Each structure stands twice: as C-alpha cells, then as structure tokens.
Amino acid sequence: MALEEAFSNFTRRDWERESIAGTVRLAIIGVGGFACQRALPAIHNGNYCEPTVLVTSSPDRATDVAEEYDVPHVIDYDAFLAGTHTDAYDSVYVATPNAFHSQYATAAADFGKHVICEKPLETTAERAREVVDACTTAGVTLMTAYRLQTEPTVRRTRELVREGAIGDVVQVHGSFSHPLLETASPDTWRLDPDLAGGGALVDLGVYPLNTIRFLLDCEPTGVYATTTSSGGPFTGIDEHVALQLEYETGATASCTASFDAHARSALELVGTQGMIDIESPFGGVVPQEIVVESGDVRMEYTGPTIDEVCEEFDYFGYCVLTGTDPEPDGEDGLADLHAIEAAYESAETRCRVALD
Structure with a gap:
C-alpha cells in the first residue's frame, strides 16, 4: 500500500458499506458520568442509534438528562x-x-x-462466558464496547500492517495513564476490586491490550x-501495571x-521495515495524528479530531440494522x-504465564 493511499480519505468508514435508514432504539443501563458526559452526547450526534429508555437507581434524579436528550422513559x-x-427499545x-x-x-x-x-x-472470564452464551442462545447481537476498533486512525493502521507497509511487526509499545483521583472520589467503584474486577489494567490497560490484538490480528x-x-485508596487494586506480551507471530508488546x-x-x-506512531489514541477523542516510516x-498526517464514542455507537447501530456481526464481539x-486473568496470575506468582 502506498502511504499516500492510506492517508487519502483518512476518516472514511470502511465498515459502512451501504446506505441504510432507521435507528436502533437504546435502553441506557447505568446513567453515570461516562453515560451522561460521553455516551449520550455521542448517540445524539450520531446517525444510527437513539436513546429511548434510561435505567438508573434514582429515576427522579435523571429527569433533567431525560429532558435534555428527549428520552421518553x-x-x-x-x-x-x-x-x-x-x-x-x-x-x-x-x-x-x-x-x-x-x-x-x-x-x-x-x-x-x-x-x-x-x-x-x-x-x-467465567462470567463473561455467561453473557456470550446468553446472547448466542437468544440470537441477538453482542458487541463489547471497544471504541478503538471503530475509529479511523486505528483502522488505517491495521490496513498498513496488513499490507506490510512496515514489514513484519516486531515490537509494539502501548501506554495509558490517567490521574483517577483528579476526577473521581476515593470511593469510586473503579477502586473497588469486587465491582471493577481489578484496577488500572481492567480500566485502562485493556485499551492497548485489545487494540494490539486487533492490529496484529493474532x-x-x-x-x-x-x-x-501505594496503598490508601488504591489498596486492593493495581495502581500501576506493566505487561510484557508474546504473540503467535513472534512479535512482543509492552x-x-x-x-x-x-x-x-x-x-x-x-x-x-518501518514504524507507525499514533498520538494519544486511547483518550476517547483522537487527534488523528499519525507518523509512518516505511523504508x-x-x-x-494530522486530521480533524474524531469522537471514538460516536463512531462506536454508529458502528453498533449499523451492525444491528444490517445484520452484520461486529468485530469487537463477545468472544473478543x-x-x-483470559489475558487479564493470566496477567494477574503472573503478577502474583512473578512468573510468565502461558495463554492457550
């Protein structure tokens, strides 16, 4: 693939293969910070979904949100x-x-x-399997909300990797950090291991973990x-995490x-034969800055910012309306x-853990 071709029509939705009409009516289950600040605005600005039901522990406190987005229930x-x-819905x-x-x-x-x-x-993984099996039995679409898989920079990067623009991928480096307590209180559920299932790895590290699997396709x-x-509010969860991963192709990732x-x-x-560097991919609003060296x-390339969350909901709505299986499905x-559980086992045993 010529690099000029990769950067031509950069923000194209390659998954949007046909023109369709209609929207998918959504029940939003959990009207917390992310749903209010990111998901609902993204759905409102998108094409293929509309919120019709809000599900919350305090319906009386969600009336303003319902009015803002014209949600009837x-x-x-x-x-x-x-x-x-x-x-x-x-x-x-x-x-x-x-x-x-x-x-x-x-x-x-x-x-x-x-x-x-x-x-x-x-x-x-055991509880996730219950979700996958339930959706399979019911014959309904299940998508895991991996928004990176739907946004242009990551999709263009996968095309470059598949076309061999940088040769065989040897090393990948991914990082994501966020000072949680600057925007959340110490009693946030994200610091409760029973509610979250872990700490920085499950909340932040899962982004590079999943994106690298998507890009390498293995x-x-x-x-x-x-x-x-360091203890304190981070007692019981991983405040910081570092992973070294090996892949089927022989590539490694940190x-x-x-x-x-x-x-x-x-x-x-x-x-x-080259490298690809993506600026700030995991924050939700991607600046669309990418550097590619090939030989x-x-x-x-620098393009207009893209709201990954809007791309994500439009992708989901498109898949439902067209009967297309989403790439970030339940198995994904x-x-x-499985990788997260192996990582925590490794951290506890201080040994490498093999993955099937």
Whole structure:
C-alpha cells in the first residue's frame, strides 16, 4: 500500500458499506458520568442509534438528562429486570460497574434485545462466558464496547500492517495513564476490586491490550506482568501495571497503565521495515495524528479530531440494522479477560504465564 493511499480519505468508514435508514432504539443501563458526559452526547450526534429508555437507581434524579436528550422513559433497575417498557427499545447499552454487566446483559438477551456492553465484558472470564452464551442462545447481537476498533486512525493502521507497509511487526509499545483521583472520589467503584474486577489494567490497560490484538490480528501466547500500589485508596487494586506480551507471530508488546500518573496515551508499532506512531489514541477523542516510516519514506498526517464514542455507537447501530456481526464481539471481550486473568496470575506468582 502506498502511504499516500492510506492517508487519502483518512476518516472514511470502511465498515459502512451501504446506505441504510432507521435507528436502533437504546435502553441506557447505568446513567453515570461516562453515560451522561460521553455516551449520550455521542448517540445524539450520531446517525444510527437513539436513546429511548434510561435505567438508573434514582429515576427522579435523571429527569433533567431525560429532558435534555428527549428520552421518553426513565425506570429503575428492578423495573428493567421485570421487563418494563421492553416494547420501547431494541437494544441495550450496559454502562454499569463491571460486576453487574452479566446481570443486565443476560436479562436483555432473554428479552430478545441486542447488547453493547462496556469493557471489560465482566469481572471474570467465567462470567463473561455467561453473557456470550446468553446472547448466542437468544440470537441477538453482542458487541463489547471497544471504541478503538471503530475509529479511523486505528483502522488505517491495521490496513498498513496488513499490507506490510512496515514489514513484519516486531515490537509494539502501548501506554495509558490517567490521574483517577483528579476526577473521581476515593470511593469510586473503579477502586473497588469486587465491582471493577481489578484496577488500572481492567480500566485502562485493556485499551492497548485489545487494540494490539486487533492490529496484529493474532492472540498473545504468553504474558509476564507486574503490579504496584501505594496503598490508601488504591489498596486492593493495581495502581500501576506493566505487561510484557508474546504473540503467535513472534512479535512482543509492552503495555503500561496507571491510575496515578500524568494523563497520557501512546501507541507505537516497530516493524522490520518501518514504524507507525499514533498520538494519544486511547483518550476517547483522537487527534488523528499519525507518523509512518516505511523504508526511507516518512509521512505525517494530522486530521480533524474524531469522537471514538460516536463512531462506536454508529458502528453498533449499523451492525444491528444490517445484520452484520461486529468485530469487537463477545468472544473478543472474553479473549481479553483470559489475558487479564493470566496477567494477574503472573503478577502474583512473578512468573510468565502461558495463554492457550
């Protein structure tokens, strides 16, 4: 692939193969910070989804949100589980704390509703398998909300890798850090291991973990990990994590994540004939800055910022409306949980752990 071709029409939606009409009606399960600040605005600005039901523990406190986005129904969790207003939505977006994902995703599948579920798919691979099986049995679409797989920079990078623009990928470096307590209180569910299933790895490190699997189009075969915590509000979870991963192709990857460091994300792929560097890929609004070196050619691209969350919901809606299987499906989310569990085992035993 010529680099000029890769940068031509950079923001194209290669997954959008046909013109379609209609929208997917969504029940938003969990009306927390991310749902209000990122998901609902993204759905509103997108083309293929519309919110029709809000599910929250405090319906009275969600009336302003419902009015802002013209959502006709607001119910509590018990009402959702009882099947209230199932005629008002086609799909659900599960944005609760991780430990409740399976409860609401499987209930939605039992109602015959499609599911887009926040990452990680659950707190353990075993519980994630329940979600996958429930959606398979019900014949509904299940998508793990890996927004990176839907946005242009990562998709163009995968094309370059597949076309051999940088030769064989040898090394990948991915990092994501965010000072959690600058935007959240110490009692946030993200610091509760029972609710989150882990710390920086499951909340932040899962982004480079999944994105690297997507770009290399292969699975890790082994992992060595270390975790550290300074105690206090980070007691019981990994405040910082570092992973060394081996892949089927012989490539290796190093991934780091932190709940208590300067906000920063980066992704770099080094091959036998070149390299690709993506600026700030994991923060949600990607600046579309990419540098590619292929042989003796170097090109830089900077385009308009892209809201990954908007891309994600439009991708999900398009898949449901066209009957297309999403790439970040339930098995994709399950594979990451196997890697996460192996990483925590490695951190505990201080040994490399093999992955099937």
